[in-house]
Amino acid sequence: MRASRFFISTLKEAPSDAEIVSHQLMMRAGMIKRLGSGIYTYMPMGLRVIRKVEAIVREEMNRAAGIELLMPLVQPAELWQETGRWDKMGAELLRLKDRHGREFAFQPTSEEVITDVVRSEIKSYRQLPLNFYHIQTKFRDERRPRFGLMRGREFTMKDAYSFDRDAAGMQASYQVMFDAYTRIFNRFGLQFRAVAADNGAIGGSGSHEFHVIASTGEDALVYCPDSDYAANMEAAEAVAPAAPRAAAGAALVKTATPDATKCEQVAAQLGLPLSRTVKTLALTVDLEADGKTTQQHFMLLLRGDHELNEIKAGKVAGLANHRFSTEAEILDVYGCVPGYLGPIGTKAAVTVVADRSVANMADFVCGANDAGFHYTGANWGRDVAEPALVADLRNVVEGDASPDGKGVLAIERGIEVGHVFQLGTAYSESMKATFLDENGKPAPLQMGCYGIGITRILGAAIEQNFDDKGIIWPTALAPFELVLCPMGMDRSEMVKQATEQLYADAQAAGIDVIVDDRGQRPGAMFADWELIGVPHRVVIGERGLKEGNLEYQGRRDTEASAVPLAEIIAFVQGKMQK
CATH class of the missing domain: 3.30.930.10 (Bira Bifunctional Protein; Domain 2)
Known part of the structure; x- marks a missing residue:
């Protein structure tokens, strides 16, 4: 070409x-x-x-x-x-x-x-x-x-x-x-x-x-x-914690947490690690029967430093068609505005689904279903019934145990x-x-x-493959594998003949080659091909030809290399295999 x-x-x-x-x-x-x-x-x-x-x-x-x-x-x-x-x-x-x-x-x-x-x-x-x-x-x-x-x-x-x-x-x-x-x-x-x-x-x-x-x-x-x-x-x-749940060690206390609607704010006010807090997500499932629509309400509990995985949540029994509850539904079910919800003392019956990590927690912090308050020292069995369902609900984080038991996750x-x-x-x-x-x-x-x-x-x-000059195509995907850049092809018969011969040799060797015969200045020519990302470039100039050399530079190379004219095709083919 x-x-x-x-x-x-x-x-x-x-x-x-x-x-x-x-x-x-x-x-x-x-x-x-x-x-x-x-x-x-x-x-x-x-x-x-x-x-x-x-x-x-x-x-x-x-x-x-x-x-x-x-x-x-x-x-x-x-x-x-x-x-x-x-x-x-x-x-x-x-x-x-x-x-x-x-x-x-x-x-x-x-x-x-x-x-x-x-x-x-x-x-x-x-x-x-x-x-x-x-x-x-x-x-x-x-x-x-x-x-x-x-x-x-x-x-x-x-x-x-x-x-x-x-x-x-x-x-x-x-x-x-x-x-x-x-x-x-x-x-x-x-x-x-x-x-x-x-x-x-x-x-x-x-x-x-x-x-x-x-x-x-x-x-x-x-x-x-x-x-x-x-x-x-x-x-x-996200595998369940290996250690058994600790015994309750603190009393249940209803603690004022004004203007703290997020676990990060609660942890900061109480001076506790975020991992000691439990966040509550309210979900609703609309059920159709006999032409009537009823709602089933679910409370999902995750550790404060973990994030919900909605794909996993959708696989929990009964949650295939869930949606997040509206504020009106939350007020009706929990008797409280969002931000202070928790499993202890809900206004109406809800199905509690705890993440595996939450089910393993003791002395945790959760919403008190009362605006401006959270419970500290909450424990399963003593202060609230064991969750109806325990499931893997969260995104994994780096350092979690690998499910195959052979290390930790990255x-x-x-x-x-x-x-x-x-x-x-x-x-x-x-x-x-x-x-x-x-x-x-x-x-x-x-x-x-x-x-x-x-x-x-x-x-x-x-x-995956670029730098400040442009694209760097892998050889197999590049629009052209090799670009020939002649210097002054229109002014030098030596350069023109060498370029035409090299172009023919490259084609005969099965290399997908393009010769830049547009007569552009070297800087503009090189900038185009670096932007386009052709992985291999050979420059043909009079000075090099007189010495029997051509100049090769790979797209990732910082400097050009002098290669004997007679060896250039084999040299490029070798580079293409790497």
Whole structure:
């Protein structure tokens, strides 16, 4: 490729609406152009990176016996209604009607469509296992699109779907995909971590997320440095304290705590560690029966220095459809304004759910259900009945015991770029996707699904690889692997001939090379390619040629190296392998 025949459009400054590094650099490097909120045109330079990502994904999916097809962007509402997701997906699902008034969805994912395909095609266990995949545009109507390609509304995703005869087969297919994803991210040249995760809106039993490690990541990843344990914050288990609960050692005292509605304020007023306090969260569940709505009230108790994990709370018996109680409901149930709630002496009956750490506490501080007062010296059994339920309700913190018993937990930030799910029969049963087993009896297909955010990879890779000059692409993802920068090519026949020969040699060696023949000044030329992030650069100048040398500089190198002209191709190839 010659730069004079390519489209290069770099900017000195990022647009004001570019929020994070990857968004800023992709805009400055001319890789994307904003069309609307969360919607971007992939410019030629950015599209080259996307195609590199797609090629690696395709190769590894095919290697793992994936079969590529292509499902439509627009899907009939009837399929989504079969699984109940037409209503469950909420506002993120973009709904539209055709001229006849029939309803459709612009696909955010394709579980329903692929299940419809398979239920009409697969009849016998002899046709299994199968794994179909496609790389296709998706649309999710994000409430707040932001961060460029990291959280856009329109994006490209590879989604795959496996079908097996039994749970063991589904788990084997899941492992094949897990291993394929590991190879894919290794080939990308990115630091990543696979963590156990919650299935969320997709459904099913077990799942793992693949995260690119980056300090700017939105997600907290929990892992044990001394073992293989890893999970995202939503799924990471906070184990119960190992030591038994201490005996009561203090009297229950109702203590004035004026203007102290937060545990931090209470602890400060009383001169106690925050870990001695208990915070109360009031939840309500609306129950429908015989056309009437009633409420069930829950009190969640967490240690003052811990934070609620809402995913975990939603898995507690009876709390699947919870919401936070209104102030009016709190006054009615507790007889007190928020900020002073506690399990002792509530006005009405509530179901108390204590986090494991709270259930293990003695002589703790809690609200007295009286504005301006807290109890000190509160104890389970003596002052208040044991909690109705004890559950893991909180986010883990660094230093917590690892659930596998092999050390303590550490936390780092990551960007989710892939997710693999064990779906089981969540979709096949609702859509009646069955096959005839070895005994000639119908059985539901066991499914798995596997996604990679193709366009999101670009943002994640940049968040992990950049400096003050611009992007630093891993060689496998770079729009071009090598850029040739001739000095005065239009004025020196020696430079022109050497450049043309080197360009031809690099192409013959299979290197994805671009020659900058635009005639720019060296400073401007170098600045463009450093911003764009091409990982390998060779400068061709008369002075060096007279000495038999060219100048090589890797994108991460602080200085250039002189390399003999005859050795430059082999030298660059060696650098590309590192």
